[in-house]
Amino acid sequence: MANNSGNMARSFLQVASTEEVAPSLRVVQIEGLVILKIIKHCKEFSPALVTGQLLGLDVGSVLEVTNCFPFPIREEDEEIEADGANYQLEMMRCLREVNVDNNTVGWYQSTLLGSFQTVELIETFMNYQENIRRCVCIIYDPSRSNQGVLALKALKLSDAFMELYRSNNFTGEKLRERNLSWVDIFEEIPIKVSNSALISAFMTELEADSPITQCDYDRLQLSTNPFMERNVEFLIECMDELSMEQQKFQFYYRNLSRQQAQQQAWLQKRRSENMARKAAGEDPLPEEDPSNPIFKPIPEPSRLDSFLITNQIANFCNQINGVSGQSFNRLYLMKALQDS
Amino acid sequence: MAASEHTVLQFTPTQSSTSLSAKVHPLVIFNICDCYVRRPDQAERVIGTLLGSVLPDGTVDIRNSYAVPHNESSDQVALDIDYHHNMLLSLQKVNPKEVIVGWYSTGLGVTGGSALIHEFYSREVPNPIHLTVDTGFRNGEGTIKAYVSVNLSLGDRQLAAQFQEIPVDLRMVEAERVGFDILKTPMVDKIPSDLEGMEASMQRLLALIDDVYKYVDDVVEGHVASDSSIGRFISETVASLPKLSPSAFDKLVNDSLQDHLLLLYLSSITRTQLSLAEKLNTAAQIL
Numbered sequence: 001m002a003n004n005s006g007n008m009a010r011s012f013l014q015v016a017s018t019e020e021v022a023p024s025l026r027v028v029q030i031e032g033l034v035i036l037k038i039i040k041h042c043k044e045f046s047p048a049l050v051t052g053q054l055l056g057l058d059v060g061s062v063l064e065v066t067n068c069f070p071f072p073i074r075e076e077d078e079e080i081e082a083d084g085a086n087y088q089l090e091m092m093r094c095l096r097e098v099n100v101d102n103n104t105v106g107w108y109q110s111t112l113l114g115s116f117q118t119v120e121l122i123e124t125f126m127n128y129q130e131n132i133r134r135c136v137c138i139i140y141d142p143s144r145s146n147q148g149v150l151a152l153k154a155l156k157l158s159d160a161f162m163e164l165y166r167s168n169n170f171t172g173e174k175l176r177e178r179n180l181s182w183v184d185i186f187e188e189i190p191i192k193v194s195n196s197a198l199i200s201a202f203m204t205e206l207e208a209d210s211p212i213t214q215c216d217y218d219r220l221q222l223s224t225n226p227f228m229e230r231n232v233e234f235l236i237e238c239m240d241e242l243s244m245e246q247q248k249f250q251f252y253y254r255n256l257s258r259q260q261a262q263q264q265a266w267l268q269k270r271r272s273e274n275m276a277r278k279a280a281g282e283d284p285l286p287e288e289d290p291s292n293p294i295f296k297p298i299p300e301p302s303r304l305d306s307f308l309i310t311n312q313i314a315n316f317c318n319q320i321n322g323v324s325g326q327s328f329n330r331l332y333l334m335k336a337l338q339d340s
Numbered sequence: 341m342a343a344s345e346h347t348v349l350q351f352t353p354t355q356s357s358t359s360l361s362a363k364v365h366p367l368v369i370f371n372i373c374d375c376y377v378r379r380p381d382q383a384e385r386v387i388g389t390l391l392g393s394v395l396p397d398g399t400v401d402i403r404n405s406y407a408v409p410h411n412e413s414s415d416q417v418a419l420d421i422d423y424h425h426n427m428l429l430s431l432q433k434v435n436p437k438e439v440i441v442g443w444y445s446t447g448l449g450v451t452g453g454s455a456l457i458h459e460f461y462s463r464e465v466p467n468p469i470h471l472t473v474d475t476g477f478r479n480g481e482g483t484i485k486a487y488v489s490v491n492l493s494l495g496d497r498q499l500a501a502q503f504q505e506i507p508v509d510l511r512m513v514e515a516e517r518v519g520f521d522i523l524k525t526p527m528v529d530k531i532p533s534d535l536e537g538m539e540a541s542m543q544r545l546l547a548l549i550d551d552v553y554k555y556v557d558d559v560v561e562g563h564v565a566s567d568s569s570i571g572r573f574i575s576e577t578v579a580s581l582p583k584l585s586p587s588a589f590d591k592l593v594n595d596s597l598q599d600h601l602l603l604l605y606l607s608s609i610t611r612t613q614l615s616l617a618e619k620l621n622t623a624a625q626i627l
Contacts (some may be wrong), residue, residue, distance in 0.1 A: 033370040040367055040403075044435065067374075072433040087430060094427050097420075098407045099378040198373045198475060228603060235610065246617060310614050317607035324600040329538050331600075335593050 025189060026061040028136055028154040032195040034068050035152065038140050041070040042110035046142045048073065051109040053088065055101050058134050062192075065138075067100045068108060104128075108138040113227075113234055113319070117186070117311040119304070125157045126165065136189065143227070144319070154189040161185050165304075185307060228323060235316045238309055245306040361399045361507045362469055362486040368405045368444075369473065369484070369510075375407035376446050376475045383412070385447045387457060389424060390471060391431065391438040399509075400441050400469055406431065410457075417453040419460060442469030442486075454503075458489055470503065484508055 034054070041050055052070040056063065069091050071084070096102045106128065109116070116139050128135040137155045144151035157165075161184060195203075274284040368390065375386045388407035395401050406427050411418040431438065443461045445454060454470065461468040470487045487503040552574060558564040559571075 031374075033367075033374050036367045036370055040365075041434075070434045087433060090426060090430050094423060094430065097409055097423060098375060099380065196373065196377050198377055199370060202369055202373060232603070232606075235607075239610070242614075242617065246620075306617075310618065313610060313614060317611050320603050320607045324604050326538050327600050328597070329542070331593055331596055333542060335589075 024061065025063055025134055025136070025156065027192050028063045028065065028138075028189050029192045029194050030065045030138075030152075031067075032193060032199060034065050035150075035193065037068050037070075038108050038138065038152075039142075042140050042142045045073070046110065047112060049110050049112065051107055053091075053104060054106045054108055054136070054138065055092075055095070055103060056105045057101055057103060058105060063105055063134060063136055063189075064194075065105060065136075067095065069095070104132060105134070106132075106136040106138065108140060110140050110142060113141065113143055113230055113316075115234055115238075115312055115315075117308045117315070119308065122157065122165065122185075122304075122308075126162070129157070129162065143230075152191060154191050156187045156189055158184050158187045185311060228320065231316055231320055231323070235313060235320075238313045238316065242306065242309045242313065245309065249306075360467075360469075360488055361509060362402060362471070363395075363399055363509045363511050364402045364471070364484065364486075365404075365511055368402050368471075371405045371407075372444055372446065372473050373475065379407075380409075383410075385412075385445055387419065387445045388443065389428070389440055389461075390442040390444055390469065391428075392441045393437060393439065394441065402441060402469070402471070404431070404435075404438055405444060412453055417456050419457060421460075440465050440468070442471060444471040444473060446473050446475045458503075462489065469506070471508075484510070 038052070041052060050070065050073065052068050054065050055067045055069070056065040058064075072087065092102055092104075107124070109121075121137070125135070125137065135156075139153045139155060141151035270285060277284055372386070372388070375388060379386050386407055387410045388405055390402050391404040391406075392400060392402040408424045408427070409420045428440065440461070442465065443457060445457075458468065458470055461470075467488060470489070472483075472485050472487070474483045486506050486508045488506055490502050490504045492500050492502050555564065555570075556574065559566045
């Protein structure tokens with residue numbers, strides 16, 4: 001009724017009363033500067049794993065990352081905790097003075113061959129999520145970048161998973177209810193790269209004349225054996241862990257069924273006792289006895305670890321596939337060259 | 341020493357008495373441009389500190405930079421020294437090997453105020469490098485120049501200090517790794533995946549080979565004067581292909597192909613196993 005004046009004019013009351021629904025995050029827009037900084041930091045300290053903070057703006061369905069700064073390597077000392085917080089405050093203050101966006105939008109970390117799905121990652125996500133509405137984690141893999149691929153990924157925990165994690169309940173039933181499987185834990189968000197006009201002008205001018213760059217040299221290299229070997233090694237380790245987790249489950253199920261059998265037996269005994277008592281005219285005993293240890297419910301092991309491991313394995317498999325594909329290309333190219 | 345309108349002293353490269361040269365990483369240029377774009381409205385140029393290290397052969401490797409707020413009026417320059425020290429301390433916590441090696445400013449030449457700033461920096465570092473990045477593109481291109489201060493003396497008396505230009509080497513290796521396509525355009529929709537990158541590389545290789553073919557054809561037909569050094573280079577490259585009999589080569593290629601196929605098979609089995617395991621884990625119901 002109030003809309004017959006057209007969609008343009010909405011009364012103030014209307015606007016104020018409609019709830020703003022945050023559009024879901026669809027794209028992460030990173031500046032070239034941030035990419036270079038992340039690469040430099042991760043490469044300098046590789047193979048150690050390093051982290052850093054991302055700064056930027058949250059605009060609609062796009063999360064813009066405009067700057068970042070690295071974190072110093074944390075010792076295991078407790079008193080350095082306060083130092084870490086101080087460092088962060090100091091950096092943000094200094095960057096504010098030069099007009100850099102002072103808004104934390106997430107963090108980045110480097111990884112080794114893609115084995116980043118750990119419980120710590122999830123916990124860090126939850127920590128960040130409490131303070132910031134939308135945060136993202138960027139994972140960079142310096143070892144893969146030696147193959148000529150820019151291995152940059154933007155990750156976010158899916159909402160369904162976050163709720164489940166908060167309730168700390170990972171039993172099979174809950175997961176079936178939500179229809180949540182291991183692919184639903186992390187959501188990968190596509191990355192867009194943007195550069196200011198000044199930078200593009202400079203880069204256009206500074207580009208070397210020859211069309212072939214270092215990137216191509218890396219890509220066309222024939223030997224991928226070391227990389228594949230390490231990938232397969234990690235894969236084997238993960239499979240071992242997965243089989244251990246599965247054994248845990250089997251153990252649990254066996255215990256559970258044994259316990260149920262015991263419960264049934266006890267119940268039968270109780271019933272026959274009760275019949276005897278009724279015949280003797282005494283009160284029947286209760287059919288349950290919570291103090292009996294066979295009634296104690298066995299806790300179901302959490303499936304979080306197995307999910308994470310499964311994720312990692314899937315990642316390794318994907319990487320192997322990707323590298324194999326590239327190698328096929330290279331081998332065929334070599335063959336064609338040799339023939340001609 | 342400063343005039344009301346900027347007198348720009350442009351130095352042509354003279355023979356430098358020192359063998360100093362500077363290597364600049366692309367990150368520094370990105371940083372400088374970003375700071376320039378974000379500068380406060382009343383400032384005409386941006387000034388900041390350069391961080392890096394001095395390599396054993398004397399070249400200065402400039403790896404990082406940060407902007408320092410400053411105030412510049414016609415006759416004085418004020419630099420926020422506290423900020424400079426704070427940032428330095430913070431950044432050194434991350435990477436203690438990076439030390440101050442100089443300072444930068446945007447704009448083409450060296451102005452009067454720069455001498456004062458250079459003096460300040462020479463108190464921090466024995467021989468600071470002054471880098472100018474022309475964001476105004478005054479000469480029609482973005483010039484990046486580096487200077488060191490050389491003392492002019494007559495006998496025993498110090499007359500003045502002169503900004504002498506030193507060669508700058510722009511090491512764009514990292515930028516190349518990321519790919520100039522990503523860094524050049526104002527907006528890239530997505531990062532190229534493995535196969536797309538492979539395709540691009542192979543196309544570039546093909547283009548190169550075509551160029552070489554064309555060149556050789558031209559030389560043979562006499563269109564282009566032959567250059568013996570290029571010819572030698574080409575023949576060396578062709579000769580560097582290992583001489584294998586076709587059967588040996590086929591065997592090599594097929595072995596590699598089989599290895600990779602095996603790995604692919606392994607990973608497919610693993611994935612099947614994963615989905616099976618997951619079904620077993622979550623689908624099992626207790627009655």
